[in-house]
Amino acid sequence: MATTFLSFSRLPFDIRSQIWALAAYPRLIHVRTTPKPGRFEGHRFAGSDRYFASMIPQAELMHVCQESRQLAPYQKAFFTTLPGDSETRYIWVNFNEDMICLEHHNLYALDPHAADIQRLRFTVPTGREFEDWAETFTRFTSSRFTQFTVLREVHLAISHDMHFWGATAGSYGVCPIDNVRFLDIQTGLMLTKAQIELAEEWESQKGWLVQNMDDIDEELWSFSGYPFIELCLEVE
Template identity: 35%
Template sequence: MSTFHPFPRLPIELRLRIWSLTAFPRMIHVKRQCVGDHGEFGLQYMATSTPCPPVVQVCQESRRYAPYRRAFTTGAEPRYIWVNFESDMICNDGSHDLLNLEPHQQDIQRLRLPIDDELAYDYITIHGDQEFKKFTNIKEIHIAVDLQFAGFSIEFLAATVNKCFNGFDNKVKFLDVGSGYMMDANQLRILSDWKNYYSFDTHGRANVDTFEGAIRFMRILDNILTLSEMHAIDDENAKIKQDQQFL
């Protein structure tokens, strides 16, 4: 049976519970629509290419009680985007203004930033250390990196982590969109150190030039730790420090 016709006859408490369980994780792509090529005349509205969650289109009751809210209602011609900030990951598609997500910096818990050109990278390295402080409730940050464009390297990524994400290291993941590999900030530092000290030939050239190739080579050498292994090391270090306190 595709339709449960007695649903309206269920107790209101049960119906509200059902609506509350309809949320599922989504990637919400948002983009600032401005007047002028570079927004020099101001924000008109925030737009998205992500379809709205089906539950908000069922009926008035579902729109009212589903775990979604109208967000990004800013600009001269404001619109809205349905968002559940607990489960949805917000992805800003504007490379020159990646962290400008007014007025929801404190609402956003999951954030994805595409670093796919020099403009996006420059924005993060110049403004990131200050702008990330506005995201006070952040739980997860994904940096989606396209390493195909010229001039980008693992060293730049490591420098970005050190500069911008102090205090966020355990929440940051780096994703290579070409290979699908994902690393946390600590693993990225290990990879950067390996490339700096072990991957150069006698002429000073790096043997491995791509993120995917470097990861594959490190896996062969068994020089990269998995996230679970790193957690185990952290737990062991914490135990050692605790034991030392009693000596």
């Protein structure tokens, strides 16, 4: 089977440009942020006060040919000049499809491209830091996302207390609540807020147990007056 299409260059330009556009796929762009000397991550500073880095390799389209590089939907972002370096470093990003991932929860670190980011994932803290952070985050959720003016999808990476998020309220800026997902880092399980609420109701009513999978419809019918059944319908 042939692995190359030698007549590609003879295709009309409009078709070639569409092929290059369709060849770009969504990626997880893990961005590391480091405050410059004299700064620390907890505060809100301009992008020039941080260093940015990512281990993700450049997208394949950037290495195919000159035309693919010119037409690929990527732009230079997260510019960084390290001490002693004469050249500015950057990350190639397709903000329409790529999800920007932070290994921490300080969203202010992304201020330089807050108006560009459409898909965002950040990591929820643990331990005592979670207790302090969660109270203010859940009370002022919307204000944490005001700078993200085109945000359409949010993932929260969570390592414990997944059930906590079923009881939270508030909006995520302009991002629709149906596009907010809660990712269990340990299991890879990803749920919506409605699904977490459903799981909580099932735990309280049934202790996570299904007595007989063959009779699951009867079990649900027997609890038809409970709120979690209504949530079942919403999730379906």
